[in-house]
Amino acid sequence: MVINKAPYRVITEIYPQLFLLRAARPPPKTGFTYLLRRDEGNVLFTTKASAQEDLGALDAIGGVQHFLLGDRHQALPATVKLAQRFGTVLSASAIEAKVLGAEGVEIGRQFEYRRQTLGTDLELLPTPGHTRGAFSYLWTPGKRRFLFIGDTLVPVDGGWRYWVTKPNIRAFRETIGFLRGIEFDVILSNSFAATPAAWLEVDTRARQRLFDAIDIR
Numbered sequence: 001m002v003i004n005k006a007p008y009r010v011i012t013e014i015y016p017q018l019f020l021l022r023a024a025r026p027p028p029k030t031g032f033t034y035l036l037r038r039d040e041g042n043v044l045f046t047t048k049a050s051a052q053e054d055l056g057a058l059d060a061i062g063g064v065q066h067f068l069l070g071d072r073h074q075a076l077p078a079t080v081k082l083a084q085r086f087g088t089v090l091s092a093s094a095i096e097a098k099v100l101g102a103e104g105v106e107i108g109r110q111f112e113y114r115r116q117t118l119g120t121d122l123e124l125l126p127t128p129g130h131t132r133g134a135f136s137y138l139w140t141p142g143k144r145r146f147l148f149i150g151d152t153l154v155p156v157d158g159g160w161r162y163w164v165t166k167p168n169i170r171a172f173r174e175t176i177g178f179l180r181g182i183e184f185d186v187i188l189s190n191s192f193a194a195t196p197a198a199w200l201e202v203d204t205r206a207r208q209r210l211f212d213a214i215d216i217r
Contacts (some may be wrong), residue, residue, distance in 0.1 A: 095133025129172025
């Protein structure tokens with residue numbers, strides 16, 4: 001279902017209560033931005049893509065109560081102003097907040113870097129590797145479980161890619177081992193490099209194959 005359609009902007013309900021915000025014809029290096037509609041406060045998983053043209057549609061959905069960052073690559077000073085427009089702040093791990101603060105991006109809510117919950121349906125998962133303080137998010141609105149992986153893993157032409165610096169390799173390997181134990185039904189990336197789609201439905205065997213392939217490489 002398309003909620004809002006402007007000449008260049010589309011908000012689409014890709015799963016019940018889960019919306020994709022993206023340009024109809026996105027320019028290169030445009031991330032995938034997701035909104036969760038929740039009784040405990042709507043969540044926007046931010047990217048550097050502007051959502052200014054989506055304000056009216058976001059208001060119609062119920063606004064945004066939580067702006068959650070996966071890592072330091074997902075916000076600009078303009079993102080802070082967008083959160084203020086909805087009467088809230090940006091949220092990220094304290095590790096990523098320190099880096100973003102040095103870049104002029106204020107993180108109003110800083111989470112300890114540990115596994116924790118936000119409400120009854122959303123879990124914050126420390127997944128270091130792509131950056132030292134990256135979070136992934138596990139959303140369970142019903143029977144399906146959605147894993148928002150950020151930039152940690154990116155589906156590219158039928159395979160999975162990742163970008164990790166040498167000092168973070170050990171942490172990334174530990175993250176992959178940790179994610180093996182997480183049950184999820186849909187995995188979603190917000191990386192601009194994702195192609196042809198940024199999310200994938202999986203069953204138990206498909207999850208195992210996914211992580212096996214990453215280990216092999």
